[in-house]
Amino acid sequence: MGPRSRERRLGAVQSTNDSSALSKSSLAAHGYVHDPFAALLVPGTVRRAPLIHRGYYVRARAIRHCVHTFLERTCAVSGVSRAQILSLGAGSDSLYFRLKAAGRLTRTAVWEVDFPDVARRKAERIGDTPELSALTGPFQRGDPESALCFASLDYRILGLDLRQLQRLDQALAAAGLDPAAPTLLLAEAVLTYLEADNAAALIAWAAQRFPNALFVIYEQMRPHDAFGQFMQQHFRQLNSPLHGLDRFPDVEAQQHRFLRAGWTACSALDMNGFYRRFLPAEECRRVENLEPFDEFEEWHLKCSHYFILAASRGNAFSQTLVFPRSQVFHRVDPASPSGAFPASVVPSARQDPNLKRYGHASVLLSPEIILSTGGFGEEEGRHCRVSMFHLLSRYCDFKWKGSQIRNWGTGAPWDGRLYHTMTRLSDTQVLVLGGRLSPVTPALGILQLRLCKSDGGNSIEDLNITVTKAGPEADSILSRWRHSTTNMSYENQKYLFVYGGRSVVDPVLSDWHFLHVGTMTWVRIPVEGEAPEGRHSHSACSWQGGALIAGGLGASEEPLSSVVFLKPISGGFLWESVVIQPPITPRYAHTAHVLNGKLLLVGGIWIHSSSVLGVTVIDLTAGLSSEYQIDTTCVPWPLMLHNHSSILLPEEQQLLLLGGGGNCFSFGTYFNPHTVTLDLSSLSAG
Incomplete structure (x- = not known):
C-alpha cells in the first residue's frame, strides 16, 4: 500500500469516529442513555434512526457493564490505592466525563489514545468548553x-x-501510566481496523x-453469512475494511486469540446474549418503548454480528466477575444437517428490479402466475414503499418472466402497505388484510385485487389489476401487521383465520378472528384449549382443515420455537401443541409450507444458533424434525x-423464493437481487 493509499485509509478510519460520536450524541438526546457530555464533544447534531439507536445503546451498556465491574472490583480489593483506565482509539467518547460527574474517579485516572489529529481536536474542544474543563x-x-x-490530575489524552x-x-x-497498577484496557471497535498482525502485537504487548x-473489546464477527458479507462490503466501500474476521470469525476464536497472546482467562458473548442476560427486564422494556420500532430482524x-469480550490477567480481575458463567448466553445448535436443497437463480427472472x-x-394465483404486492423496495431508482404490482408468469420448460403492473381503472389506489397478508380467492382474485404504512400508521381496510385482461389482450403484458375496498373502511381488527391469515372451513363455509401480529397499541397480539369470506364479516367460532403465546412475524399454514402456527417473535422480543395446531373438532376448534x-x-x-405431511420452515431470523437457518423439515405425523442446508453455490451474492x-x-417439487432483505443497521439497505428456486426432490426421495 502506497503512502497516499495509507493516508486515505487512515482518514477513513478516523471518520468512523465522527460518525460514531454523532450516533452517541443522538442516543443521549433521545433518552436511551444519560450523557450530557456527548453533544459537547462533537460539533453538529444528527437524528439517527431507532435501529441505530438500539445498536449503539446495547454497545454503550456493554461497555458500561465492564467499566463498572472493574471499578467496583478495584474498590473491593484491599491495598489498591490507584487504578487506571486506558482507552485505545477513544475518539470523541465521553467516558471520562461521565465517570467524573458520577464521582467514580476518586481513585482512578483515565488515559486515552487516538490518532494525533483526533486527540488534538478533542483536547482543543475540552479546553474551549467550560462545562468540560470544569470537570477536568x-x-x-x-x-x-x-x-x-x-493533561490534568486524572486525565491524559495522547495522540499516537x-x-x-x-x-x-x-x-x-x-505520561505517568503505571503498568503495575490495576488497569482496564478498552478498545471499542478498534482492533478490527488494524491489520491482523498489528492487532496481535497490541494484544500481546498489553x-x-x-x-x-482487564482487556475489554467490542467488535464485529461472523463474516461469512449474508449479513456478514454485506457488513464487510459496507466498510470496504468506506475504505476502512475490517481485518482479522476470517481468522477470528466467532467468539470462540476470539477467546483463543487472547489466551494464546498471554491472557490467563477470557470470556465473550454476542450482543443478543448480553442484552438478554445482563440487562434488567424493566430496562429492556423502557428502551423498547422509547421510539416506534419495527426493524427487529436487523x-x-x-447484535449477532458484534460481541463483547473481557480478557484478564492477575487474580483480581477474573473474567468470571465480568460475565458470570451462569448468565452467559449458551447457544443450542440444531442437529447435524440431513442434507441440502440446491438453490439456483431463475434465469429469466434474473436481476428482476x-x-x-x-x-x-x-400468492400463486394459478400454476402459471404469481402475484406480489407491497413491501419496501426499489422503484424508479429510489427506495420507497412499493406501489407497483409484480407478476411472475410461467411459460414453456419452467421458464418465468417478471413484469410490473400499475393500478388500473377507477378503483381504490394501492396504499403502499407492507407486512400485510394476501390470500387467494380464485385464479383472478386475492384479498389483502392488514399491514402498515409506518410503525405508527396501520393500513386501513380490506383490499380486494382483481386480475383482468384489457380489451383484446391475450399476453401477460395485457393484464391489469383493479383494487377495490371490501368490508368496513376502519376495521379495528385489521389494524395490525406482521400477522398471519389462513384459509379454513367451518360447517362447509369458507373462512380466513387471522392470528397474532402487532399494532400501534400492542407490540404483540395474541388474539384471533374468523372472517367469513362470503359476507366479509367477522364471525365468532368456539375455540377450546390453552391459547398459544402471543406473537408476530410467525408463519401459518392450512393443514387438515385447521391452521399450523410456527415460531414468531414473542412479547419479550425473543424468537419462539413452538409449533401449535388449531385443530378442527366437533363444534369448533382446539389449540393443540405439536x-x-x-x-x-x-x-x-x-x-x-406443508408438503406431503411435512411442515417446511424456510429461513428466518434466529439468535440461539451459530449456524444460518436453511429449511427445517418437520414430519407432522412422527413429530420429528430435520435440518436441511441451502446450497447456494449457484446463487451469486x-x-x-x-x-x-x-x-x-x-x-x-420446487420452492420459489421471492424478494427478501432489510435495512441492515447503518450499513445500508439490502435486497435479494434474484428470484431463487430450491429443489426439494431429495425430500420426497428420502
Whole structure:
C-alpha cells in the first residue's frame, strides 16, 4: 500500500469516529442513555434512526457493564490505592466525563489514545468548553511536537498510532501510566481496523506490560453469512475494511486469540446474549418503548454480528466477575444437517428490479402466475414503499418472466402497505388484510385485487389489476401487521383465520378472528384449549382443515420455537401443541409450507444458533424434525432469507423464493437481487 493509499485509509478510519460520536450524541438526546457530555464533544447534531439507536445503546451498556465491574472490583480489593483506565482509539467518547460527574474517579485516572489529529481536536474542544474543563480541573495542553495533547490530575489524552508500540509504550510511561497498577484496557471497535498482525502485537504487548489487568473489546464477527458479507462490503466501500474476521470469525476464536497472546482467562458473548442476560427486564422494556420500532430482524442480526469480550490477567480481575458463567448466553445448535436443497437463480427472472423488495406478500394465483404486492423496495431508482404490482408468469420448460403492473381503472389506489397478508380467492382474485404504512400508521381496510385482461389482450403484458375496498373502511381488527391469515372451513363455509401480529397499541397480539369470506364479516367460532403465546412475524399454514402456527417473535422480543395446531373438532376448534424432537431453533420472519405431511420452515431470523437457518423439515405425523442446508453455490451474492416470500410448487417439487432483505443497521439497505428456486426432490426421495 502506497503512502497516499495509507493516508486515505487512515482518514477513513478516523471518520468512523465522527460518525460514531454523532450516533452517541443522538442516543443521549433521545433518552436511551444519560450523557450530557456527548453533544459537547462533537460539533453538529444528527437524528439517527431507532435501529441505530438500539445498536449503539446495547454497545454503550456493554461497555458500561465492564467499566463498572472493574471499578467496583478495584474498590473491593484491599491495598489498591490507584487504578487506571486506558482507552485505545477513544475518539470523541465521553467516558471520562461521565465517570467524573458520577464521582467514580476518586481513585482512578483515565488515559486515552487516538490518532494525533483526533486527540488534538478533542483536547482543543475540552479546553474551549467550560462545562468540560470544569470537570477536568486545572489542565495543561501538550506541546505540538509531543504525543501528550492534554493533561490534568486524572486525565491524559495522547495522540499516537497504535501500530507503533514502542513509541506508545514510551509515551504512556512518560505520561505517568503505571503498568503495575490495576488497569482496564478498552478498545471499542478498534482492533478490527488494524491489520491482523498489528492487532496481535497490541494484544500481546498489553498482556506482557500489565500483569494485573482487564482487556475489554467490542467488535464485529461472523463474516461469512449474508449479513456478514454485506457488513464487510459496507466498510470496504468506506475504505476502512475490517481485518482479522476470517481468522477470528466467532467468539470462540476470539477467546483463543487472547489466551494464546498471554491472557490467563477470557470470556465473550454476542450482543443478543448480553442484552438478554445482563440487562434488567424493566430496562429492556423502557428502551423498547422509547421510539416506534419495527426493524427487529436487523436489530437481532446486528447484535449477532458484534460481541463483547473481557480478557484478564492477575487474580483480581477474573473474567468470571465480568460475565458470570451462569448468565452467559449458551447457544443450542440444531442437529447435524440431513442434507441440502440446491438453490439456483431463475434465469429469466434474473436481476428482476421489481422484486427487489422485502415485507411484501406473494400468492400463486394459478400454476402459471404469481402475484406480489407491497413491501419496501426499489422503484424508479429510489427506495420507497412499493406501489407497483409484480407478476411472475410461467411459460414453456419452467421458464418465468417478471413484469410490473400499475393500478388500473377507477378503483381504490394501492396504499403502499407492507407486512400485510394476501390470500387467494380464485385464479383472478386475492384479498389483502392488514399491514402498515409506518410503525405508527396501520393500513386501513380490506383490499380486494382483481386480475383482468384489457380489451383484446391475450399476453401477460395485457393484464391489469383493479383494487377495490371490501368490508368496513376502519376495521379495528385489521389494524395490525406482521400477522398471519389462513384459509379454513367451518360447517362447509369458507373462512380466513387471522392470528397474532402487532399494532400501534400492542407490540404483540395474541388474539384471533374468523372472517367469513362470503359476507366479509367477522364471525365468532368456539375455540377450546390453552391459547398459544402471543406473537408476530410467525408463519401459518392450512393443514387438515385447521391452521399450523410456527415460531414468531414473542412479547419479550425473543424468537419462539413452538409449533401449535388449531385443530378442527366437533363444534369448533382446539389449540393443540405439536411436540417436536429434536426441538427446532427458535425463529421468526420465515415462511412455511406443508408438503406431503411435512411442515417446511424456510429461513428466518434466529439468535440461539451459530449456524444460518436453511429449511427445517418437520414430519407432522412422527413429530420429528430435520435440518436441511441451502446450497447456494449457484446463487451469486448473499441470500438473506428473512422478510421474503416463498411459493411452493408441489408438482415440480420446487420452492420459489421471492424478494427478501432489510435495512441492515447503518450499513445500508439490502435486497435479494434474484428470484431463487430450491429443489426439494431429495425430500420426497428420502
